[in-house]
Amino acid sequence: MAATLEQNQDRFLSELLDWLRIPSVSADPKFHGDVLRAAEFLKARLEEVGLDNVELCPTAGNPIVYGEKIIDPSLPTVLVYGHYDVQPADPYELWTSPPFEPVIKDGKIYARGACDDKGQVYMHVKALEVMNQEGGLPCNIKVMIEGEEEIGSNNLGIFVRANKEKLAADVILISDTGMLANDVPSIEVGLRGLSYHEVEVTGPNRDLHSGLYGGAVPNPINVLCKMIASLHDENNHITIPAFYDNVAVLSAEERAELNRVPHSDDEFKQSIGLKDIYGEKDYTTVERIGIRPTLDVNGIWGGYTGEGAKTVIASKAFAKISMRLVPNQTSEEITALFQQHFESIAPAGVTVVVKPHHGGEPVVTPTDSVAYKAAADAMETTFGKRPIPTRGGGSIPIVAMFKSELGLDTVLLGFGLDSDAIHSPNEHYGVFNFLKGIETIPHFYRNYAAAMK
């Protein structure tokens, strides 16, 4: 580990914990003030590490934190993207320590946002500090950290379109993904897109007594279950017409290459307590997550959910349903197909409303670019092993947007692990991963600047 990092690691961690104490939950209006506090905190830290023109750029939603260091306009420029907002933390009761009172336990930082994405953003802030102490920056760096990633990045595209000159760069660098294991470094090169909806089914116009009415009215919960059940066939294939039309079909060779990553179905099952492997017929677990689209219900509610028994037929039932998309599906296409299909399968007598929430595009990043090689070389230096290119299942919708709006490719230099429980209770991030990120990132800049000369 570089000397600067070694000498300052306790302070770096302590600063991150301060940031994690701010509950910057973008999905819930009651945390709006905290979201702004988290942005101000980051602005101050970026100023401390010497960036120029640091500002909170206003948007129709939460501000974007921006800063830059142009050391020489003739040198290449890297634009770092990340987000300072976090997922909601409920159910709170399942956390072993409160989500916004970070603790370090068994070498891991436990807090909402520890990995996704405050911990990974903060590696970049501290990598700047380390480079300042150890010879300065080797190229120009711009930093753009948004506050609405967990709710669909609705205002980022508007900001990017309006600020193309300000954001001009040669490549995008993002740390918001994971790697296979601490001793199996990897870099994500494929990401799934997203189409997210809230659906509402209405039967009778008021809650009814199930004894007086049961059997003669459409129960919206039963109907919703039937509609959701019909979205998959017996092979776990999605039944929405035309859903698979644009799915990129990989060659046998490409599939074989993909399945070469270290993966054990037994370990996978054990890690999440499953009795059996599950998914679309004729695909492996790695393929089901990496190259196949999916449909999952993320939440469902309706009727009486309290203690004891209530013999009610609810007037309404609700669900949140999302689809993960793969190349070359688009979020717009799938959103329209879902909405149309879901409304079309409503049985007579009920009313169905589909409200699209937000979407994101699937993307595959190149592995033959200067930037990818700079990242792979950086990881090889600090991990002692060449990283494996992988196709992950998550979505970073803005990667496709950066490509279309700014014409830039992205490198996904992420240091998280699947076991970090992001979006779940007890999210955590390894102290090892946090420090390894700060160590690796300067190598990326040096490799990239050298190769672009």
Added chain:
Amino acid sequence: MAATLEQNQDRFLSELLDWLRIPSVSADPKFHGDVLRAAEFLKARLEEVGLDNVELCPTAGNPIVYGEKIIDPSLPTVLVYGHYDVQPADPYELWTSPPFEPVIKDGKIYARGACDDKGQVYMHVKALEVMNQEGGLPCNIKVMIEGEEEIGSNNLGIFVRANKEKLAADVILISDTGMLANDVPSIEVGLRGLSYHEVEVTGPNRDLHSGLYGGAVPNPINVLCKMIASLHDENNHITIPAFYDNVAVLSAEERAELNRVPHSDDEFKQSIGLKDIYGEKDYTTVERIGIRPTLDVNGIWGGYTGEGAKTVIASKAFAKISMRLVPNQTSEEITALFQQHFESIAPAGVTVVVKPHHGGEPVVTPTDSVAYKAAADAMETTFGKRPIPTRGGGSIPIVAMFKSELGLDTVLLGFGLDSDAIHSPNEHYGVFNFLKGIETIPHFYRNYAAAMK
């Protein structure tokens, strides 16, 4: 209207409102003190109208309020049953006035329990007062009002078995049902039973990120929907094996008789805002409610149900599922069939737990008995029309228990309406119905005592 009733109707109503202010919700432990207060209130009122030996009989749960007036052991005895506990009132936000702050609006009393069953029980209390003022009781009367009807009457059977002598009577009289309309009096002669369950489906052992895991793990919400959907076929027939084995099949004549009640599908649809009629194929709406068993989901929950979007795969999903039973199904039989079937259809990889809540037996009461005729004559006197015998859909599980334990038939002299929204927000009870009940009940006693001479 009898003079005593006319002169005292404002006070009678005001006393009922006082009782309705006590939130005697038996399903929720936090209302336990209020449940006891409601019992004490009733005890005091029964003492005021001259019953002897009024007491709160302790049970393993809520006390049973008992009182009696034996005017002559050689005269017949009527045992009045009812309940002072009420359904939970949530969702509170859908009430136009608070559920436990009763108001009279447009001739209706709005409050939780206004009809089910405090309002109907209180008619009996005030009928006693009216009879005291107008010539005295014509027969012996015993009153037994329990506090656990809405949670399955678990302790009533134990109490009845232990007090057969104390409860010895000739017939049971209950006002806890409805009639067709204020100008179409009717008496229920058939009631459906109940089998109520809570089910829990567990997939992965913790909440997961739908991007990192979606497609490769069984989502417990999708699985629960699929399991629930499979419980009905395309004709809305229930698919649980052997479910219909003991269902009494009515003759064409009996079905024709049943369908002679005044019923309009158009009015039915309009009254609850349905676009279309719905239910089991080859049965009319009246039959679907009166003589056919059903399966309804009364509540469902799992995953993220807050504001905005969260891309989570939940670890667990839950539902409350109940079945309405008809002669000659038994709650024990159906509870076992449901539990066995629901566990058997769990797909590989998930864990399913079925927890039976409570049950009740279906029942048909005779229409050729002295007591039924006394009730029909009483209604004819006060309504000016002969009441129609109907088969309702609700459950009063204790009717079957009274038959088996005490050997007594029941008369269901109810004055509610389907539109009273019992078990729903804005439950109400017509002032007309409350007063008409108080007017009708004394005629029943007089008719019954005269016929039994």
